[in-house]
Amino acid sequence: MKTDFIPINMDEAKRNGWKYIDVVIVTCDAYIDHPWYEAVRSARVLISSGFKVGIVSDPTKEDLAKFGKPRLFFLVITGKEDSMVMNYSAYKKYRSSDPYQSGGKRSNRPDRAAITLTSNIRSHFKDAVVVLGGNEASTRRVTHYDYWSNKLRKPILFDSKADLLIFDKIELNCLRLAKHMRGSLGIETLYNQPGIAYISKEEPLNMVKLPSHEDCEKDKVCYVDMYRIFLSELNFSSKGIYQKVMNRYMVINRLHKPYTEDQMIDIFSQSYKNRPHFIYKEPIPIFEKLLATGIVTQIGDPVNLNFNSFLTEGKDINKRPFGGIIKDSHRIKKLRSFKATFKNIGYGKMEQMAIELKNRIKCEDCKRYTCFETAGKSMCSNIVFNEQKYIDLLKTISESKSVRQILDSTTIDYRVMDKCDDIIKDYIKLRTGMKALINSNSFSDKVRRANDLEESKQLKGFITKYIKKSGEYGKNRSLEVVLNSSLPGETFETVKETLKYVMDNELIIGEVRPFIPLPLTVQSVVYYSEKNIFSFEDVDVIKDTEEKKLLEKILNFQKKGKRKDLKYHLKRKKLNNILNMVEKYEASEL
Template sequence: MTESFLPVSKEEMNKKGWDRPDFVLVTGDAYVDHPSFGAALIARVLEKEGFRVAILAQPDWRKIESFREFGRPRLAFLVTGGNMDSMVSNYTAARKPRSSDVYSPGGKTGRRPDRATIVYCAAVKQAFKKMPVIIGGMEASLRRLAHYDYWSGKLRRSILLDSKADILVYGMGEHQIVEIARLMDSGVRIGEIQNVRGTVYRTQEKPDPAMVHILPSYKDISRDKRTFAQSFRIQYLNTDPFQGKTLAEPYGEDYVVQNPAAFPLKEEELDGVYELPYCRDVHPFYGKEGEVKALEEVLFSLASSRGCFGGCSFCALNFHQGRIISSRSRESLVREAAGFPEDSRFKGYIHDVGGPTANFRKPACSKQETKGACPEKSCLSPVPCPAIEVDHGEYLELLRDLRKLEGIKKVFIRSGIRYDYLLLDKDESFFHELVKHHISGQLKVAPEHISDKVLTIMGKPGKDVFDRFRKRFGEINEEVGKKQFLVPYLISSHPGSTLDDAVELAEYLRDSGLRADQVQDFIPTPGTLSTAMFYSGYNPLTMKKVHVVDNPREKAMQRALLQYRKPQNRQLVEEALKKCGRTDLIGNGARCLIRKNDPAGMKKKRRQKSR
């Protein structure tokens, strides 16, 4: 029933007896009232605090009237591009428009503008003069300071400036939005809110260098890519809420100031957020337009944790959720799962129990809980930190509790396992039960590459670690009487990867028997070390030069090598092997990647012989 959803139209707002909302939340996604959708989560958090929130989902940005649906809100407009950066949602790695949109009803494309946050803010400002606008979500969070934009091929300014918003919330946002809402409700003007953790604001007052780390100016980083890499390094080392400093980025006479990150939610706070009265469904407003595909996998999944100390270079989690793990209690997760059988759509299968990394349920070490993560050290790469505390016991107990629930047939883990962390656990109980109970024939893992040189740049464990995991996975399958397979996620054309490295990976796939069905051509998205490398040509952490693949042909060859068995990739694979001087891999021998003669030509010869 729509009464339990937040209002999406003036008619629904009137039925609630509101004269106007306190906040209008504009989102680039369809309205799905589920905690995995950021717009719904933030709206419900504000609702719990007593604020009235109306949802303006995927408004027609070409019609300003669309933004006047609820009239002028009492406090502010909240704007998010959606669960993903709008450019990632709208375009492929080849910069081509996507054929479907998992966050839109029926998968329809074209319902979200490019650079949605900027476009929506412009429409709001046009619809309501002097209207306070607060931006947040993935797009705003990862574009909060100057960043490389892959789709334009340029260095862009902070999205706070380009959107002309009043304040930017970065990270997960619950603490920040509640604090801002309370301040505004008490009469504080939006321009005076400058001390909230996890926010970014604009000022013309030069910050005190003794209190604030002043970054290189936008002008300087635009002129020199090495300076950009140095600036990114400072940002990367100041993402921790305990140790991070306030940063200021100069833009002429203006400064964009980033306050230190908000502290992670405590267990009871996280429980409370996920147990708010979500409808756990798509709003009926969409009628017969079709399902929102993004809901399918999360509908009967359990979000058990946030944060990741894995340190992968290509991942934006360090900038968005941070490295400190915060988890929900077992009791909260069991309560949520116990309610699944009440839903007629539930078939008995919990699709996932995890987070950014499923088997991270607590901070990497006890120090992180009070002093934060070490800024210049990685917990797992290139080798595990001696202080890391490895224990799967609590996670294992959670899974056992879930398996016992009435109406639960199977509990899967699909959100990713850090196999290097798993191997550090001398107690293999979790490994055994993972194989026995929580895999549906295939386990997806993410070695990403196999060249140790590339893996070091990626922040991933070495090839030998994956080999040990693969071997033990096979042995445990035999022990429990299962025949299950590993499905590796791989990235082609990552900074640091040459054609020779791609050939090395192709040979590994040949020798191991693994099939590279899950290959992602590297996309330089904002907020990652890898993107900074791609743009600058330097690794910001070491300031050493890195090989960057920016030639479309070489990118195509690297990807083709990882799927060398596909007939349509033959020409690219042959070209790559010849370029690398590896014609020994072209022929009819067992170790060759492609046959010397074209398969089509061989078939023709066989037909002629038979005649």
């Protein structure tokens, strides 16, 4: 009997009438057949083009041989998240659970999964072609700071010894690679294509040269300079970049141009099952919480520069046509598990559906790495907002007796919403429960400048506007701020600015997230170099674990059960000013 899922072993492949596999895709996550995953999108696009694809999820070393050697290549997409982030906390403690696995249990995800999986594949098939893609590979394509070993590491192709790295429009790259290899063309025939990175013995011509890996190791300022050049070349018209590593060269081609509307329709009209494979007997937390009634609305992220999605999927917005989003909503409404509420349309990017461009051609030469505000730049003038089109889409999805409401259960994208009063009105009245979360990072301008974030004036202005509008619309909506502790630039002096603003404005801290320097993000470069990446000014960076933990405790001052311990540590460190602020706040609660 033919299986509707992507085969996970040869028995399932044979049910489809397949005697061999062209491409084996390897991921450390449990297999959920949902377009949120790059691995699944890539597999479905390949299958629809006539290729035979198998998927190996959460593999042991032996599992990697279950399909035998594929006719074309192995594609290693280690998972939706970085393997080191999934395995270790901000304090480098081993995590006890994994939301991407059945039952949320720890499983086979190795440290530095791209390196380990490639090595394990080679142990079975020495001459197999191994291609890296996805988050872990894309964010390590040049010299990068590795928080867990506290040092710079070489581009991941050197450490993994894989044959090729694909980034940006991964679905398109997979298909192009498969077609080339099916035509008996070697992978070297793709070396001039966008979204491709490879190792060369010869120094490239007519490309932008980065400081060498060895020079970066010797000089932190040199590493910052390398990163600045790297960011400036994240565009469609770049000649490409290369970096010398020992006696060879890491070559990275330019980005792809944005997907066309037809390409987006093709990617998202595949026969996704939108559920976990039936092999899993326990619920998978990420599916239950995020994916079961969620809808992917775009590929790319032009806003969140300190998350590494802009390195994996690109900074350009590739939006799905609204017809496809509406079709997905109809499918979800028919599910038995649907409880009349959509909670994850856009997965944290719901408001970005209103973003449009005056002229997409202008984006091709853009040297900016984000379209929105940073410490030194305002929002790109090429961006406009179509608020009514966005609101009409949500109204269309809501036009059914089976839909009670559409909520945004993630954090507010305030840099978008601040410019869209109609969206604020729609959000307050219809899209949030009694509380909303806003990712604030820090309220200290010194900290925000160090991390190339816009001044706190915009954030504070939005908070004031949101609270005022809630009252005007007759809605009692609380706004909870999400803060990051131990950001570069954060000290026991700057944290007082955040405390003061929160206390003076009677805000609630909804969550405190300990900072993790993700590879090749602005924050990780500042953390390692202790330099502002544009002004080269010195930045205070707290790296002592105990001091980091204390900063987290300080920002969690509203938790009554932990306040006694906080005051003890503040007295011990003689941080009397902060202690007085906490005690004053405590007295105000009585």
